[in-house]
Amino acid sequence: MKKTIMLLAGAMMLAGSAFAQETAESLFKSGKAAFDAYDKDLGVMQLSPDKVDKDQMAANLLKGFADFQAALPLDSVKELNKDGSLKKIKTKYSKKIVPVLCAHIQDLLTVGDNYYQAQKNAEASAVYGKYCELIKSPMAVQNNVPQPADTLLGQIYFMKGLCDYNIPADMDAFYAFDKAIKYGFTGKLFNVNTADYKAACLARHLQTMLEKKELAQAYSLLNEAIAAEPANATYHCMLGDVLSNDSTKSSDDALAAYKKAVELNPNYPDALYRAGHGLWKKVQDYLNANPDATNEQAAPVVVPLYEEALGYLERAKENGQTGTEAFIENIKYGLDFLKKK
Numbered sequence: 001m002k003k004t005i006m007l008l009a010g011a012m013m014l015a016g017s018a019f020a021q022e023t024a025e026s027l028f029k030s031g032k033a034a035f036d037a038y039d040k041d042l043g044v045m046q047l048s049p050d051k052v053d054k055d056q057m058a059a060n061l062l063k064g065f066a067d068f069q070a071a072l073p074l075d076s077v078k079e080l081n082k083d084g085s086l087k088k089i090k091t092k093y094s095k096k097i098v099p100v101l102c103a104h105i106q107d108l109l110t111v112g113d114n115y116y117q118a119q120k121n122a123e124a125s126a127v128y129g130k131y132c133e134l135i136k137s138p139m140a141v142q143n144n145v146p147q148p149a150d151t152l153l154g155q156i157y158f159m160k161g162l163c164d165y166n167i168p169a170d171m172d173a174f175y176a177f178d179k180a181i182k183y184g185f186t187g188k189l190f191n192v193n194t195a196d197y198k199a200a201c202l203a204r205h206l207q208t209m210l211e212k213k214e215l216a217q218a219y220s221l222l223n224e225a226i227a228a229e230p231a232n233a234t235y236h237c238m239l240g241d242v243l244s245n246d247s248t249k250s251s252d253d254a255l256a257a258y259k260k261a262v263e264l265n266p267n268y269p270d271a272l273y274r275a276g277h278g279l280w281k282k283v284q285d286y287l288n289a290n291p292d293a294t295n296e297q298a299a300p301v302v303v304p305l306y307e308e309a310l311g312y313l314e315r316a317k318e319n320g321q322t323g324t325e326a327f328i329e330n331i332k333y334g335l336d337f338l339k340k341k
Helices: 002-047 054-074 094-104 107-117 121-135 138-142 150-166 170-182 194-211 215-228 233-244 251-264 269-289 295-318 325-339
Strands: 077-080 086-090
Touching: 002 054, 002 094, 054 094, 054 107, 054 121, 094 138, 107 121, 107 150, 121 138, 121 150, 121 170, 150 170, 150 194, 170 194, 194 215, 194 233, 215 233, 233 251, 233 269, 251 269, 269 295, 269 325, 295 325
Parallel strands: none
Antiparallel strands: 077 086
């Protein structure tokens, strides 16, 4: 019985090996045909750019990558001992596949740029992402594929982020911009700030989460962002927005977050406005809760809050924030009224 089981196991391994080889072979043949077609068109394009179909070239290149990458894990030939046990595993097509993949990694950037210029954001994002994945892979490193400078790789991640943002796929964009920053691409080359794009992605995603009342997830994302960049005023301001939408939190929690954002960036108009408005709102809550309070009773509570609010709102106005005038006038009127003897 034991021998019969071993023979059956050996037969299954051989059958599995034969199926894998058949699949690897078919993928190798279709991938090679796709790469050959791409290379042929590439040669024509160098002489006569108008005589090639760039979309078809892109399709051939991407099919070549898809087929070859699918073939690699299947490319295993199992050699068995006489008793059916595994002797060793060899490959049949990998030695041909790997050099072709490595030789075409750089071509992915051309395809990605063409997709981006054609405003095909999903396609461009996928291709930029594949490039970033492959260029740093052990396969590329071990086969001496020239590595881009960190700032260039950061620029490619930035381009992927732009495409993801336009889809929109906000969190994919957020992490792409994060990678761009980590590789040293600040955005200065394009006269933009990569960190601003990253924050904008999170802000838009958080707005969606707030609309869906997904507060736990919102806190989790913000805590992760703040832990990574504790001095980023934008994230603290966003935290204030989430707190202000959370009925289980007090207005002081949100106010503290806005004040922290101002502390980190004293000229941040949104945070200045929100802090000022939050203080103004505290006064309104006090007055609504104490409708019969006299000026003498209200002044010790209201005046300090109004004065602090006025400082934030006037600075917000100075930094270009709109919508401040009505609150400033309301506060000045209230202060004059309360300070009258």
